[in-house]
Amino acid sequence: MNEDLRTRQTIDRLLVAIESRDLRAVQTALHPNATWQNVPHLAAEGRPAVMALLDNILCWSDQVRWDVISSSVDGRVGWYERVDRFWLLGEEHAVQCNGVFTIDPATDTVCEVRDYVDLSEWRARVTPVLQSLATRSAEEVVSQHLSAVGTRDPVAMTSDYVLDAVLVRPDAHFTGRSEIADYFETVPERLKDRELVFGEVEATDFHVAGVPWEITSAEGRVASGRDEFVVTEGRITHQRTSLDSDDF
Structure with a gap:
């Protein structure tokens, strides 16, 4: 060349x-x-x-x-x-x-x-x-993140996280935006023919907020749980997911 x-x-x-x-x-x-x-x-x-x-x-x-x-x-x-x-x-x-x-x-x-x-x-x-x-609160940042999740766009879904953010799920641990983005790449296919519904964002304080969620299909509820977020200077530094049932 x-x-x-x-x-x-x-x-x-x-x-x-x-x-x-x-x-x-x-x-x-x-x-x-x-x-x-x-x-x-x-x-x-x-x-x-x-x-x-x-x-x-x-x-x-x-x-x-x-x-x-x-x-x-x-x-x-x-x-x-x-x-x-x-x-x-x-x-x-x-x-x-x-x-x-x-x-x-x-x-x-x-x-x-x-x-x-x-x-x-x-x-x-x-x-x-x-x-x-x-200077946005955790409630504001998490609400924006949930809107991004609705787009199913991995880049938009990851944009609210700091570079060294940590996402912890019961069976997985993702460190850094790249690993988190790779995980979000898998979400659209896993949610195919399913509906993800978030509850109200609940702020514990200015830097911490949580939200319950549920995934359903034509057969009924597939999974449910809760995400807890820690936000610093307008960006997510830590997310922990807890499950009420098996993962989706």
Whole structure:
């Protein structure tokens, strides 16, 4: 394959992953030792740090679209002029960026990003919105999560969890958003021809809330139980499921 084409495809794979908001896809598109610098600020070094940097905005976004205005590629390096668009609480927030992407041809992953962007202006606009999201109560966050569960979209279902969240079920233990997302991938098929009904969200305090649920089919009740959530700074850090019967 032509080197320039390979570089473009590798960079585009990362951009598509970011737009999907699926951090599993983002992780796959990044080199394990990737760095990301919003110039002139210090770079995030290593894939976990880059994932955390991106998650700071992706987790709150209802939708993400990065419009490429112009691009050029030479060897392992690509220059991408973009308008990055994020929808927060239904409103679009856009920022102009000029990114220099370097790929690792051995792994077909992006190993370095240097983004030239006016972060001060961007932060002035979005920080109040992010602060309002981060101060939501457990009851509000859990209610939003239940709405996402109704979509059966694993990315939406996982977006309210922190990166190192823990989900505990009687027969399984999932650590981290990726494992939780993999579990949620199995839910739509398991709920096929069944109905999941949630009860009222019950807040124990500002940071803790629970909700009873029941799954039924044409033959009657399949399973029932209760989910307890711990929420910190507007995101789910821990979820524990208890069952009244066998799992579904």
